[in-house]
Amino acid sequence: MHGYGQYILKRLGQFVLVVFVGISITFFVTHLTPIDPVETTISAAAAFGSTSPEAIAMLRETLRELYGTEGNVIQQYVTFWGRILQGDFGPSLSAFPTPVSELIARALPWTIGLLVTATIIAWVLGNILGGLAGYYRSNVLLKMSGVLAMGLHPIPYYIVAFVLLILFAYVWPIFPLSGGYRMNLAPRWDATFILSVLYHSILPALSLILVGLGSWFMGMRALVSNIVTEDYVQYAELGGVNRRRILSRYVMRNALVPQMTGLAMSLGAIFNGAIITEEVFGYPGIGSLLVDAVHAGDYSLVLGITTISIVSVAAAVLIIDLAYPLLDPRVKVA
Amino acid sequence: MTTLTQPGAGAAMATPDASVRPVLSVEDLRAYYVLDLFGVKREVRAVDDISIRIMPNEIYGIAGESSSGKTSLIKTIAGAIQPPLTVVGGKVHFDFRGKSIDLYSGAPADLDAIRWRHLSYIMQGSMNVLNPVRRVRQAFIDFAARHIAAPSRRAFEEVVVAHLDRLHLSPHVLDAYPHELSGGMRQRVTIALATVCKPEFIIADEPTTALDVVVQKRVLAMIREVQREIGSSLLFVTHDMSVHANLCDRLGIMYAGRLVEEGATSDLFASPKHPYTQHLISSLPRIGDRTPREGLKGTPPNLADPPPGCRFHPRCPMAMEVCRTVVPPFVTAGKGRRVACFAAEPETIPDGIANATRSIAA
Missing domain, CATH: 1.10.3720.10 (MetI-like)
Structure with missing residues (x-):
């Protein structure tokens, strides 16, 4: 079974790579859109009445931190991965402040x-x-x-x-x-x-x-x-x-x-x-x-859902890959 | 015992003992590929009017070039035909110990009951006859377990292992998947599989064709050994005349769907009567003989539209006028010999044919 162990390791490596690349692409594509979720929320909040510029600035900073949109794209990317690894996709914008992960889990x-x-x-x-x-x-x-x-x-x-x-x-x-x-x-x-x-x-x-x-x-x-x-x-x-x-x-x-x-x-x-x-x-x-x-x-919700589907597609392929040698003895496991 | 319509096909062929019944009697068997293409019916006469008897403990070889109907014949004999190949006439009768069976007359025979127990098969392309996704052990269980009375799976496996051992095969092959075995090994496993139930009749269709000469020799030795040991009859088909010379007791030569000559192998090689047989034998290489081998001119006929008369006449150096129109009868020609040729047996030429014996050879 040494060969099979190696095979599993190799497939696991491929799985991680596919998920990483897939999620990264999704991240950059969503961040290329001209919509800035922070500004969208602020304008929504501002629409309710006049708010002082200081309050708006504070709100912006809080939201930035909450949405993970501080700093440049690379810094955001790093923060994004840090959160994703903990299963945190940030709050949903449309159902603020419910976390995206909770919406998805539901x-x-x-x-x-x-x-x-x-x-x-x-x-x-x-x-x-x-x-x-x-x-x-x-x-x-x-x-x-x-x-x-x-x-x-x-x-x-x-x-x-x-x-x-x-x-x-x-x-x-x-x-x-x-x-x-x-x-x-x-x-x-x-x-x-x-x-x-x-x-x-x-x-x-x-x-x-x-x-x-x-x-x-x-x-x-x-x-x-x-x-x-x-x-x-x-x-x-x-x-x-x-x-x-x-x-x-x-x-x-x-x-x-x-x-x-x-x-x-x-x-x-x-x-x-x-x-x-x-x-x-x-x-x-x-x-x-x-x-x-x-x-x-x-878009944090879109990103969350996309991530879930990338992981599940990759997981399905991984499971089948692992089951394949058991199904067809001719598949080389080395 | 039934009488044959053709003269000379008496029971005394290889075994003079008339009390021994043939295991297989094929009588006037005709099996055609009946094709119906948009209302146009076409018949390909792959097996035409063939009568063969095979005795217990006998190795009978069928020789002939590719597309001469060898495989169609033995598929018909094995009861393994599928449309469009259909039996148009004739009988295939097996006389097994305690069980005789007619394949194509009356009610559909319960073939599954005799398969492997009485009649087994070593197939053409035996390399791919084992299920690629299951272990060899499973093949033995699927094919043989219902015939071998063993109180348990374990006892059954002991029988199998003992059989493998007799054939000098390691019991480890049971744990292997087919792709893990070499071609020669797979072929030997297939032979073990075909003989594990000690069947009375074994059909072997080109079992050594895909193998190299060394492995071929080993496989042939194994076939002969196991045949002797279990005393079964063997119907052996190949186009390789040298294999026939080494293995078979009797030989039938097929040309274009018909049997043209039959006899004990040594007689046939010593004095071939039919011009086609003569060609087959003279084409064999001989040690020390450096004269170039002459090929036969022309190609085998199209079986959908075979030439009238003797099917060999367009290629025959000895063809006469009569060969063009009259089918030569398959008659006894000496002890245990049968031949279908007017040149070899001039007395079979019917009367009243003008210029019957005038040569037409170019």
Whole structure:
């Protein structure tokens, strides 16, 4: 296992590098914008009434320190890293003085709960159906599901989302129009609340699964129809090996290797999907938070959310990289 | 025992003992690639009218150049055909100890029950027949565990290890992934895998083609050794005549989907009757002989549109008028010999063909 240890170290190094570079780029891009959050706050404060210049100067200094915008860009950059390493993204501007980290912590479970679950369900279902469809080529039911998946796939996600919303929340209102849970409930760990959360998540999850399923289905089916022509599959069939075993251990097992990479990439990218999903379904996650932050010019919040998504994408890739040698023995770990 | 439609294909081929039944009898087997391209039907006659009998404990070789239908024939024999390859006619009958089975007549046979226990297969491109993401041990479990009565996984593994040991393979190969083994090693593991259940019939399709000569020799020795030890019949296919000369008891020569000559290997090499066989044998290098080898002119025929009459006639130096129109019958020509050639067996020329024996060779 010496080789594997080295491999882990190497991947960890890459992870740190990617996160560092990604966050640095985000930092400099946001600081290139002409908006100065300190001045924005001051003008907002000044708009309430006449304030003495001394008071404004003091406010400016306090805010500078609070926002980490003292000194030149390099000094700010150093302060920024010092804070980030402690998990501190500074206060949000639009919800001043609530810290950005608290806003994110509040929104993150919603996004992760909905999108990670939906992505994984779509992945599992798509792979199982695609694998079966690729292996049992002549099965009519599986052929039909292939046509369905292929028909659904090219429809833009927001159209699927709106159609579901119109059909099942307006025309035939069996699901709620928006929100993450019933308005008059307080977030708590009890059955009523959890059921309400599940109930509210059905439509957004369904939209994500319907659209996500298609690409996994087609990818897996294509992979499987290639793999069934491989010598080791044909040989196992000649050997009279149990068909279900061939499908699971020979065909699917080999197709899983590239599909895992795909899963990692889409898990890392859930924050992209979050924006549209959460806007359409009025879901209280990171996506809604990001859209609000952009509208409000709340750049510390934007920076915080971006940082979180960079770290999670890199982490997803890292986890898959670490799992890869276990999945495919041919991957060189040295 | 069923009677053959073709004369001379009696049971007395290599084994004179008539009470011994052949393990495999193939009768008038025809398997074509039936292609339907936008309503245009095309047939590629890869296996045309082939009859073979293989006795217990016999090594039967099939020789022929590439695309002569060797692999299609043994795929059909192994019951491993997939569309577009379809059996158009004929029979494949296995007579195993206590179990006989007809592959292409009547109800679909339960092949999975005989596979590996009675009939196993060493495939062409054996290098890639092991699942790349699982250890070799898993392959043995998947293929053989249901046939070997062992009270536990451990006992089963002891059987496997004993078998590997007989073949001079270290038990450590069980823990290896296929990519960790060399090509020759992988091939030997595959042979061990194909023989661990001591099957009565083994089909080997070009098992040594991808190997260098030294490894090839070792693998051939191993195949022969294990065949002797378990007393199974072996159907061995390769285009390499020197391998056939060293290994096989009897040999069938295929040309363009048909069997053109058959006989005991030594007889066939000593006095080949069919012009094609003569060419195959004279093309072999001989120590001390420095005369240049003459190649056969032309190419094998397109099996979708084979020439009428004898399929070899466009390339045959001895072709006669009759060869153009009449398919030479595959007849007995001496003890244990069969040949399909009017030049070798002039008495098979049907009467009433004008200028039948006039040579057409250019």
